[in-house]
Amino acid sequence: MWHKRFSHIYLEDGVERYPLTRTILGRLSKAKVVTVRNYKDIFARSGQNFQIQKRSPKLILARKKNNLIYEGSMVSQDFGYRNFYYNSLLLNCVYNCDYCYLQGMYPSGNMVVFVNEEDFYQATLKAIEFRPFQEEPLYLCISYDTDLLAYETVVPYATRFIEFTRSQEDLVIELRTKSANWRPLEDVIPNERCILAWTLSPPMVAKAYEQLTPSPEQRIQAIKHCIDRGWPVRLCFDPVLRIKDWEKVYVKFFKEVFKLLPAEKIRDVSLGVFRMNADYYKRIKKQRTDSDILFYPFESSQSLISYPVDERLHMIETLKAALVKFLPAEKIATWT
Amino acid sequence: MKLIITALRQEARPLIEKLGLKQDPASRKIPVYSSDDTLLVITGIGKLYAGIATTHALHLVGNPDDCHLINVGMCGGVGDRIALGEAVAIHKIWDHASGREFFPDMLINHSLQEGSLGTFDEPITTANRPILSCDVVDMEASGVFQAAHLFLAPHQMLFLKVVTDYLDYSTEDYAQMLQYYEQSVDDWMPVLEQDPQLDKPDPVLSVGQETLLTNISEGMRLTETQTHKLHDAALRFLVRGGEDLEIIEPNLNVQPEHKSLRNQLFDSMIQTLNQ
Numbered sequence: 268m269w270h271k272r273f274s275h276i277y278l279e280d281g282v283e284r285y286p287l288t289r290t291i292l293g294r295l296s297k298a299k300v301v302t303v304r305n306y307k308d309i310f311a312r313s314g315q316n317f318q319i320q321k322r323s324p325k326l327i328l329a330r331k332k333n334n335l336i337y338e339g340s341m342v343s344q345d346f347g348y349r350n351f352y353y354n355s356l357l358l359n360c361v362y363n364c365d366y367c368y369l370q371g372m373y374p375s376g377n378m379v380v381f382v383n384e385e386d387f388y389q390a391t392l393k394a395i396e397f398r399p400f401q402e403e404p405l406y407l408c409i410s411y412d413t414d415l416l417a418y419e420t421v422v423p424y425a426t427r428f429i430e431f432t433r434s435q436e437d438l439v440i441e442l443r444t445k446s447a448n449w450r451p452l453e454d455v456i457p458n459e460r461c462i463l464a465w466t467l468s469p470p471m472v473a474k475a476y477e478q479l480t481p482s483p484e485q486r487i488q489a490i491k492h493c494i495d496r497g498w499p500v501r502l503c504f505d506p507v508l509r510i511k512d513w514e515k516v517y518v519k520f521f522k523e524v525f526k527l528l529p530a531e532k533i534r535d536v537s538l539g540v541f542r543m544n545a546d547y548y549k550r551i552k553k554q555r556t557d558s559d560i561l562f563y564p565f566e567s568s569q570s571l572i573s574y575p576v577d578e579r580l581h582m583i584e585t586l587k588a589a590l591v592k593f594l595p596a597e598k599i600a601t602w603t
Numbered sequence: 604m605k606l607i608i609t610a611l612r613q614e615a616r617p618l619i620e621k622l623g624l625k626q627d628p629a630s631r632k633i634p635v636y637s638s639d640d641t642l643l644v645i646t647g648i649g650k651l652y653a654g655i656a657t658t659h660a661l662h663l664v665g666n667p668d669d670c671h672l673i674n675v676g677m678c679g680g681v682g683d684r685i686a687l688g689e690a691v692a693i694h695k696i697w698d699h700a701s702g703r704e705f706f707p708d709m710l711i712n713h714s715l716q717e718g719s720l721g722t723f724d725e726p727i728t729t730a731n732r733p734i735l736s737c738d739v740v741d742m743e744a745s746g747v748f749q750a751a752h753l754f755l756a757p758h759q760m761l762f763l764k765v766v767t768d769y770l771d772y773s774t775e776d777y778a779q780m781l782q783y784y785e786q787s788v789d790d791w792m793p794v795l796e797q798d799p800q801l802d803k804p805d806p807v808l809s810v811g812q813e814t815l816l817t818n819i820s821e822g823m824r825l826t827e828t829q830t831h832k833l834h835d836a837a838l839r840f841l842v843r844g845g846e847d848l849e850i851i852e853p854n855l856n857v858q859p860e861h862k863s864l865r866n867q868l869f870d871s872m873i874q875t876l877n878q
């Protein structure tokens with residue numbers, strides 16, 4: 268009944284000239300191409316239904332004209348880097364996690380790729396030059412409002428950004444993912460300044476709430492492969508969800524993970540409970556009633572919703588205590 | 604509820620007959636026909652009338668959340684890419700007067716071809732046509748879209764137009780144009796009759812694709828783990844927008860003689876899907 272995913276590609280006027288456009292059109296050669304004057308005419312239409320569009324998302328190729336780099340937000344961890352930035356090379360994600368804030372942040376379930384990659388590199392160079400703490404590198408998350416590696420076979424941004432980073436001594440990037448497909452990285456030489464960050468959740472959480480993602484087992488296989496190749500790897504147990512028996516479930520999962528992965532080779536770990544911008548959350552709740560984890564009696568403070576503070580603290584303390592059995596505490600960054 | 608919008612009585616007639624619709628005597632200025640699950644309005648020519656009648660119809664429907672709107676009608680073909688009598692599903696509507704563009708969501712798969720449409724305030728013929736970058740032209744679609752979009756989401760709208768001329772016609776050609784339209788009805792009627800249950804979850808893998816995977820797995824005598832991995836790699840391939848699974852179809856009738864050959868073929872299948 269549904270068109271296949273990415274059956275249509277919407278091309279913003281002027282993007283035909285970018286090499287990345289040609290690469291993508293070549294890789295999705297059967298897609299129907301529709302021209303559009305401004306990408307917002309399709310992406311930002313009113314009244315779109317994010318979840319219904321997710322059944323058959325379309326690709327929009329556009330040029331990002333401004334805000335090519337942003338300062339890091341309070342919802343994310345900076346891992347001690349004071350020059351903390353992120354960019355949005357893609358808007359939206361091929362996966363569809365129940366707890367994902369993108370559902371509330373974007374008006375559309377379609378995916379935008381900004382194809383003017385050179386402009387992103389230039390903006391990054393400028394940010395490196397003018398970074399406030401000159402003695403520290405610029406720390407840039409390149410897979411922030413998306414999962415870049417998951418879509419690498421269509422949009423080869425991750426590998427290209429890694430290559431760009433290689434020549435920039437003062438740049439550290441984080442590539443966060445749930446993908447299990449390490450093959451695009453196979454021909455790329457590992458780099459200490461390119462952190463591959465995998466989000467991991469216990470199998471029952473992944474199965475219930477991380478639609479379309481590879482299983483944790485597959486992700487762990489990919490992580491193992493990348494560690495063996497010499498990539499610096501970060502594990503993100505984030506967001507931790509307050510499911511039934513959460514403590515048992517997560518502690519058991521940590522044991523399984525570190526049975527399979529050499530803890531001493533993990534660069535660091537991030538641990539955080541579920542949290543979301545309150546406005547995004549309000550929007551999501553209006554659109555869907557089908558996910559129990561979105562209907563917890565959350566607490567709202569400083570425009571964020573999360574579990575009540577005592578529950579949050581207890582969760583983090585308990586799980587951090589479980590993690591320090593495998594890694595030194597200074598390698599564990601937490602968010603409460 | 605299905606809401607069908609047509610500009611002319613002649614466009615509505617075959618639908619009224621096929622769907623067994625009854626006229627609503629209370630609605631005289633804007634003709635309305637209905638059955639239990641369908642409401643049809645005849646708007647008259649031009650986007651202003653189209654917008655007014657669409658709004659009227661949506662008020663009659665009451666609950667727009669359950670509504671699926673279909674604008675059906677005749678249109679002129681710009682160039683001959685689309686044959687006379689052929690139906691086009693519209694993926695872009697361009698309003699000539701305002702220059703604005705509107706996009707219905709293209710979520711439901713059907714066999715019709717697709718194209719872009721320009722809505723004009725006056726009939727377009729070869730004598731007065733500007734340079735056009737759209738595939739077809741009409742006089743209502745942008746009015747229908749704008750009015751409907753106040754109440755409906757873009758996935759609740761479908762614009763279906765039948766090419767009945769190439770912008771070179773006179774009044775004598777009208778009977779022939781109507782004939783093109785009427786003869787096309789059977790081609791696109793199934794699209795209209797489809798009841799898109801958009802809230803129903805849809806598996807990424809179709810039944811045919813599941814069968815293909817099962818057959819490959821049985822033919823090659825894959826282990827349970829391999830079968831699972833193949834299924835998973837195929838799913839992920841399609842999630843990323845991969846074309847059909849025909850890339851692994853050559854393995855359908857392969858029956859490897861040794862385990863090692865089977866494992867080799869399995870690895871190469873996974874590699875293909877992961878690329």
Ligand code: SF4
Pocket residue numbers: 359360361362363364366367368369412413414445
């Ligand atoms: S993988 Fe990340 S970005 Fe993608 S849907 Fe899940 S939470 Fe959102």
